[in-house]
Amino acid sequence: MTTTALYDVPGPQALRRHLIYGVAATAVILGLFAWFVYLLFDTHQFTAQKWDPFTYKGIQELLLRGLGNTLKAFAYAAVLSLALGGVLATARLSEHRPVRWLATLLVEFFRAMPVLVMIFFVFVALKVQPLPALVTGLTLYNGSVLAEVFRTGVNSVERGQREAAYSLGMHKTQVMTFVLVPQALRAMLPTIISQLVVALKDTSLGFLITYEEFLHAGKLIASNLDYGLPFIPVVMIISPIYIGMCMILSWLAHWAARRQRRSPKTEAVEVADAEPGTLLPGAGAHHP
Amino acid sequence: MNVLTDNWSLYGKGLLGTVELTVYASLLALVLGFVMASFRVAPVGSLRVLGTVWVAVLRNTPLTLLFFAVLLGLPRFGVVLPFQLFAVLALGCYTSAFICEAVRSGINTVPTGQGEAARSLGMTFTQTLGAIVLPQAFRSVIPPVGSTLIALAKNSAIAGSFSVTELLGAYKTLNELGYSIIWSFVWIAVGYLIVTLTISAVFNVLEKRWGVAR
Numbered sequence: 258m259t260t261t262a263l264y265d266v267p268g269p270q271a272l273r274r275h276l277i278y279g280v281a282a283t284a285v286i287l288g289l290f291a292w293f294v295y296l297l298f299d300t301h302q303f304t305a306q307k308w309d310p311f312t313y314k315g316i317q318e319l320l321l322r323g324l325g326n327t328l329k330a331f332a333y334a335a336v337l338s339l340a341l342g343g344v345l346a347t348a349r350l351s352e353h354r355p356v357r358w359l360a361t362l363l364v365e366f367f368r369a370m371p372v373l374v375m376i377f378f379v380f381v382a383l384k385v386q387p388l389p390a391l392v393t394g395l396t397l398y399n400g401s402v403l404a405e406v407f408r409t410g411v412n413s414v415e416r417g418q419r420e421a422a423y424s425l426g427m428h429k430t431q432v433m434t435f436v437l438v439p440q441a442l443r444a445m446l447p448t449i450i451s452q453l454v455v456a457l458k459d460t461s462l463g464f465l466i467t468y469e470e471f472l473h474a475g476k477l478i479a480s481n482l483d484y485g486l487p488f489i490p491v492v493m494i495i496s497p498i499y500i501g502m503c504m505i506l507s508w509l510a511h512w513a514a515r516r517q518r519r520s521p522k523t524e525a526v527e528v529a530d531a532e533p534g535t536l537l538p539g540a541g542a543h544h545p
Numbered sequence: 546m547n548v549l550t551d552n553w554s555l556y557g558k559g560l561l562g563t564v565e566l567t568v569y570a571s572l573l574a575l576v577l578g579f580v581m582a583s584f585r586v587a588p589v590g591s592l593r594v595l596g597t598v599w600v601a602v603l604r605n606t607p608l609t610l611l612f613f614a615v616l617l618g619l620p621r622f623g624v625v626l627p628f629q630l631f632a633v634l635a636l637g638c639y640t641s642a643f644i645c646e647a648v649r650s651g652i653n654t655v656p657t658g659q660g661e662a663a664r665s666l667g668m669t670f671t672q673t674l675g676a677i678v679l680p681q682a683f684r685s686v687i688p689p690v691g692s693t694l695i696a697l698a699k700n701s702a703i704a705g706s707f708s709v710t711e712l713l714g715a716y717k718t719l720n721e722l723g724y725s726i727i728w729s730f731v732w733i734a735v736g737y738l739i740v741t742l743t744i745s746a747v748f749n750v751l752e753k754r755w756g757v758a759r
Contacts (some may be wrong), residue, residue: 262660263678264588264670275589283591296622369741370734371699373706374713381716382726448634454605465706474614479617488621492614496606503605 323474342403387468573637578644601613691748
C-alpha cells in the first residue's frame with residue numbers, strides 16, 4: 258500500500274488514539290444508520306400491506322419483465338455500441354483525411370452531448386418507439402466513447418510492433434488486423450467493460466421516456482394505492498438488484514485488469530488507463 | 546430558426562437552471578469527494594470502510610435510480626425540500642464518488658518520498674496530507690476533475706425530467722407551442738455545448754496555470 262507513506266507505523270499511543278477515533282466514527286455511522294431504520298419504522302414502511310405485493314406472482318412477473326427489458330436494452334446497446342465504436346475508430350485511424358475529419362467531428366459531438374438529449378431527440382423529434390430510441394441514444398454516446406478507447410488502445414501499442422509489421426511487408430489492413438488490434442483489444446478489455454457498465458447504468462434513462470424497464474415496473478407498483486403506495490419497499494428491492502448487476506460487471510472489469518497485468522500477451526502495450534482528459538470521469542475505472 | 550429569438554426567456558431560464566444546478570452540485574461534489582478521499586487514505590479503519598463503501602455503491606448506482614429514490618423517496622420521510630435542492634443532493638453525492646476516485650489517484654501520483662520527508666519532519670497525518678500531499682495532488686487532479694464536472698453538467702439533464710427547471714425541459718413547452726421540434730433541440734444542444742465547453746475552457750486555464758506532468 259503506497260498510501261501508508263502518509264503516516265508512520267502507529268505506536269501504542271497512536272494506536273489507542275486511532276481506536277478511539279475508530280470507535281467514535283463507527284458510533285456516528287451506526288447512529289445515522291439506526292436513525293434511518295427508525296425513520297423507516299416510524300413512517301410505517303415495514304407494514305405487511307406494503308410488502309405483501311411482492312409475494313404475488315403477478316407483481317414478481319412484472320418486476321422480472323422489467324428486468325428483462327432492461328437487460329434487453331443493455332444487450333442491444335452493448336453490441337451496437339461496440340460495432341459503432343469499431344467503425345468510428347477505424348474511420349479515425351483512416352489514411353483519408355475527409356474520413357478522419359468526419360469521424361472526429363461525430364465522435365466529439367456525441368461525446369459532448371448529454372445522452373438524455375439524444376434519447377429525447379430520437380424519441381420526441383423522430384417519433385420512434387421507446388426501445389429503439391433508448392438504444393439509439395446509448396449506442397451513439399457509448400459508441401463514440403468506445404471509439405476513443407479503441408483508438409487510444411491501438412495507438413498505445415509499442416511503436417516497434419507496427420514498424421516490425423510494416424518492415425515485413427504487410428500492408429496497413431494486415432498490420433491492423435494481425436498485429437495492432439489483437440494486442441490493443443486485450444489491453445483495453447477492462448476499459449471496454451467499464452464503459453459497458455456505463456451503458457448498463459444508462460439503460461435506466463429509458464424510465465424517462467416510458468420504456469417499460471425495471472424502474473418503470475417499480476414505479477407502477479409504487480404508485481398503487483391498494484398496497485399503500487409501497488415506494489420505499491420498491492426502492493429497497495430494486496436498488497440492490499440494479500447496483501448488484503453493475504457491481505458484478507465492474508468487478509469483471511477489475512478482474513480483467515488484474516489478470517492482464519500479469520499476462521505477457523499485453524506486454525507490448527502501455528496499458529494506459531483510458532485518458533482521463535478525453536474520457537469522462539473516473540476514466541480508467543468507469544464514469545457516470 | 547426563430548425558435549430561439551421568440552423564446553429567448555424560456556431558453557435563458559433553462560440555461561440558468563442548468564448552470565445553477567451544475568455549480569451547486571459541483572461544489573457539493575468537490576467537498577464531499579475531497580472528504581471521502583481523505584477518509585479512504587486515513588489511518589482509521591472505519592472511516593476507510595465508509596469511504597470505500599460510499600464510492601463502490603454510488604459509482605454503480607444508475608443516476609436515474611438515485612434521482613428516483615431521492616426526489617420521490619425522501620418526501621416519504623417528511624423531508625420536504627424544493628425539488629432543485631433534491632436534485633443538487635442527488636447529483637452532488639453521485640459525482641462525489643467520481644471526484645473521490647480522481648483525488649485518490651491524484652494522491653497516488655505524488656512520489657512516496659514527499660510523504661516520507663513530511664513524516665520525518667514530524668508532521669502528523671493531517672499536516673502531511675493537507676500541507677504536502679494534497680497541494681501536489683491538486684495539480685495532477687485538474688484534468689480528471691474537469692471531465693467529471695463536464696459529465697455532471699451533462700447529467701443535470703436528468704433533473705429536467707423530474708420537474709426541475711433546466712435546459713432540456715424547455716423542449717416540452719416549445720413542443721406545446723408548436724415550434725419545430727428539430728430546431729428547438731438544436732438550440733438545446735447548443736446550450737449544453739456552451740456549458741460543457743465553458744467548463745473545459747476553465748479547466749484548460751487551470752491546467753495551464755497549475756498543472757504539472759508527472
